[in-house]
Amino acid sequence: MSTIEPRTLKGFRDFLPEQQITRQKLMGIIRASYEGFGFEPLDTPALEYADILTGKYGDEGDKLMYRFRDNGDRDVALRYDLTIPLARVVAQYENDLKKPWKRYQMSPVWRAENTQKGRFREFYQCDADIVGTASPLADAEILALSAQTLTRLGVPAGDFVIRVNSREIISAFYATLGFTLEQQVSAMRAVDKIDKIGAEGVIEELARFGFNPEDTMSIVNFAKNRITDFADISATISLIPEVAGALGSLVGIIRSALILAPGTSFVIDFSIARGLDYYTGIIFETNLVKAPQFGSVMSGGRYDNLVGTFSKKSVPAVGTSIGLDRLLAALEELGVMKAEKTVAKALIVNFDESLAPEYLKMASELRNAGINTVLYFETADLKKQLSYASDKGITFAIMYGANEAKEGTVVVKNLEKGTQEKVKIGEIIKAVSF
Amino acid sequence: MSTIEPRTLKGFRDFLPEQQITRQKLMGIIRASYEGFGFEPLDTPALEYADILTGKYGDEGDKLMYRFRDNGDRDVALRYDLTIPLARVVAQYENDLKKPWKRYQMSPVWRAENTQKGRFREFYQCDADIVGTASPLADAEILALSAQTLTRLGVPAGDFVIRVNSREIISAFYATLGFTLEQQVSAMRAVDKIDKIGAEGVIEELARFGFNPEDTMSIVNFAKNRITDFADISATISLIPEVAGALGSLVGIIRSALILAPGTSFVIDFSIARGLDYYTGIIFETNLVKAPQFGSVMSGGRYDNLVGTFSKKSVPAVGTSIGLDRLLAALEELGVMKAEKTVAKALIVNFDESLAPEYLKMASELRNAGINTVLYFETADLKKQLSYASDKGITFAIMYGANEAKEGTVVVKNLEKGTQEKVKIGEIIKAVSF
Numbered sequence: 001m002s003t004i005e006p007r008t009l010k011g012f013r014d015f016l017p018e019q020q021i022t023r024q025k026l027m028g029i030i031r032a033s034y035e036g037f038g039f040e041p042l043d044t045p046a047l048e049y050a051d052i053l054t055g056k057y058g059d060e061g062d063k064l065m066y067r068f069r070d071n072g073d074r075d076v077a078l079r080y081d082l083t084i085p086l087a088r089v090v091a092q093y094e095n096d097l098k099k100p101w102k103r104y105q106m107s108p109v110w111r112a113e114n115t116q117k118g119r120f121r122e123f124y125q126c127d128a129d130i131v132g133t134a135s136p137l138a139d140a141e142i143l144a145l146s147a148q149t150l151t152r153l154g155v156p157a158g159d160f161v162i163r164v165n166s167r168e169i170i171s172a173f174y175a176t177l178g179f180t181l182e183q184q185v186s187a188m189r190a191v192d193k194i195d196k197i198g199a200e201g202v203i204e205e206l207a208r209f210g211f212n213p214e215d216t217m218s219i220v221n222f223a224k225n226r227i228t229d230f231a232d233i234s235a236t237i238s239l240i241p242e243v244a245g246a247l248g249s250l251v252g253i254i255r256s257a258l259i260l261a262p263g264t265s266f267v268i269d270f271s272i273a274r275g276l277d278y279y280t281g282i283i284f285e286t287n288l289v290k291a292p293q294f295g296s297v298m299s300g301g302r303y304d305n306l307v308g309t310f311s312k313k314s315v316p317a318v319g320t321s322i323g324l325d326r327l328l329a330a331l332e333e334l335g336v337m338k339a340e341k342t343v344a345k346a347l348i349v350n351f352d353e354s355l356a357p358e359y360l361k362m363a364s365e366l367r368n369a370g371i372n373t374v375l376y377f378e379t380a381d382l383k384k385q386l387s388y389a390s391d392k393g394i395t396f397a398i399m400y401g402a403n404e405a406k407e408g409t410v411v412v413k414n415l416e417k418g419t420q421e422k423v424k425i426g427e428i429i430k431a432v433s434f
Numbered sequence: 435m436s437t438i439e440p441r442t443l444k445g446f447r448d449f450l451p452e453q454q455i456t457r458q459k460l461m462g463i464i465r466a467s468y469e470g471f472g473f474e475p476l477d478t479p480a481l482e483y484a485d486i487l488t489g490k491y492g493d494e495g496d497k498l499m500y501r502f503r504d505n506g507d508r509d510v511a512l513r514y515d516l517t518i519p520l521a522r523v524v525a526q527y528e529n530d531l532k533k534p535w536k537r538y539q540m541s542p543v544w545r546a547e548n549t550q551k552g553r554f555r556e557f558y559q560c561d562a563d564i565v566g567t568a569s570p571l572a573d574a575e576i577l578a579l580s581a582q583t584l585t586r587l588g589v590p591a592g593d594f595v596i597r598v599n600s601r602e603i604i605s606a607f608y609a610t611l612g613f614t615l616e617q618q619v620s621a622m623r624a625v626d627k628i629d630k631i632g633a634e635g636v637i638e639e640l641a642r643f644g645f646n647p648e649d650t651m652s653i654v655n656f657a658k659n660r661i662t663d664f665a666d667i668s669a670t671i672s673l674i675p676e677v678a679g680a681l682g683s684l685v686g687i688i689r690s691a692l693i694l695a696p697g698t699s700f701v702i703d704f705s706i707a708r709g710l711d712y713y714t715g716i717i718f719e720t721n722l723v724k725a726p727q728f729g730s731v732m733s734g735g736r737y738d739n740l741v742g743t744f745s746k747k748s749v750p751a752v753g754t755s756i757g758l759d760r761l762l763a764a765l766e767e768l769g770v771m772k773a774e775k776t777v778a779k780a781l782i783v784n785f786d787e788s789l790a791p792e793y794l795k796m797a798s799e800l801r802n803a804g805i806n807t808v809l810y811f812e813t814a815d816l817k818k819q820l821s822y823a824s825d826k827g828i829t830f831a832i833m834y835g836a837n838e839a840k841e842g843t844v845v846v847k848n849l850e851k852g853t854q855e856k857v858k859i860g861e862i863i864k865a866v867s868f
Binding site (some may be wrong): 009012015016017023024037042046051064068072094105108112133138141186261307312313319343345356360364369370391392 | 483564794
């Protein structure tokens, strides 16, 4: 039989232990942070009926969806994000879910992205959302949760900036220009690209959409506003009085968030638009000060009408989403995450087949004491076994040969420090626990 | 706009918090158990090139695969199990992976099963495999790991039986009947169904495959052998001397496993065949004594030729697999798993909007002390807020209104016990930590 070439699909990745150990550590920290705020876990299927997903992400989203006919000729698609499945769940179990409901989900999503831009087709999202309340305290908690999660992951409060805006502010301003809803959406989509294509690019894009030069300049100048002093917003309000109400609410939300997550750098940035159609209130993105090239690592907003797609009852909601793989890449770049090669702490060297029962007993004792332990299966020479352990990053080698068996001792070698000590056989656990 | 009916595909499930909290707890225990033995985590893509997966699970497997053409017209399929992706990874990263390699993976797999039999089309497998050694100690570790994981999950050693057999024993016996390889596979497939269709059913099945009555009776009688006394296997060997070698090896493996996992009920059961073609050595299944209706909750075996499908280099391997959802259902039936409705321990009652900054401060303090805390967002009446908390299973309600604000106190109500106490505002954490 000829062999099949082992290979992965473009845009899909295997995570070998050295990467996966770190990823799991990251997910553990994110989970603890989310649960600290009382968010509860949800899991939804990878596959959904296609009509559940289509039409919510814009034309581009529909094009990038993995959509096919299943064995029963159903029109199905792979999950594209975690927000639409949440909206479906909220509508589907309307009576079972006590609201307000705080839920989180950490799962892969699939998009047939252009891999030449370094994008992946399968990646994890870690989402936390509050469903069933329009309270600004919920928006504040989402912002604070985002900030605290990053801090817990090892990024100090000064090293990231959460750029916040509000669809209500944008709409209030665009209304002064007399834009239709359609024009508002076009303008927002163009402005949303400002980080990628610059102000010049946005101006060209707006011209293409048919905006006149005057409106174009108004849109771009508006997008340049930044507020970092939340004690006094009178200057901005005197310039654009129409946004006073919406801006006041946003500042209130940020003040509350700062009580929960003191020291966080929030900036109100009128250029933040978020491409997705479904946002209705607060919107935000998060950039790392020392690794801006990774773009936004955490973003979200309020979407009060999305559940209404699946139900006659409208349910307000607000949430945040971490792109796990992008964040991990950034944290590695920043040196915040130290890769670990193995989960094992000790290796029992195998000198002699006849001693196997003793080795098994030792392994069992160490494991019962909570020390992750590997037994070398073959009686290879000592050097080979020790280099296996040090290559893997295992700290301790436990050596027990014929002599030690006679003496009732064990040699415990610390491979990191290059030291070793002989201890009584009953004292192995003490010797490896410090 | 008309609403879209919120629904899930047949055979696919949403896991709401009450179920998902328990699932995650289970996965955490399994992970700790696997890591205790030094197994390292791996993650592989949900989608693979179809030719990686097809032809390894028998005709039925190929039929049940979710296979389609992606946007780039590639022939792709959703992961059907975690063993084939492991074999691919071992071949693909041949030089990067230090062997022996212990890896685990806990991921969903997809099979277009008949849902009328209560089967699911998306379910989690939790696999642990040792790759790159033919040592019987590796087989022993896989058996012991299986046993210890179940014990850790709350099933006492006496409450489950690991039924073990060996493809080598089966082959040695079938060779005495002069069977071709093809006949051996047919006979094994028929015997594998003995738990479902009984001895009579197997006899019919063997007749259909063209075995003569005499061979049929030999096969069935052979499959009835059971060994529970591993100190003395002479009786079995005197009956079927041809299996002496393979049986001796298997008994050695079980003896080693018993050192690692004392008290485990192992049974050598010659009817265990395992449907999959790729097994070459030890094979096993695990049944719960008090919940036999769930069938095998944990199974596996040795497969020394599978990596060879993807590489010219043959790499021996042995592993175990837990069907998470089936096991969870069984543990719930046995009352071993207590469902938890929420992750939150405390709710801060919202009496007064003007006190929001104090509520946020309290929430922050409690969370920083590791107490998962929810703040009620609206100032609804007290009864509604308390019933929200007790419905969710939150233990403590923290009450702070205008009077308490004046006094600098807080009322902490224990909703489980129905007691409450007034404490100083600085002592909340103490009051909820016991």
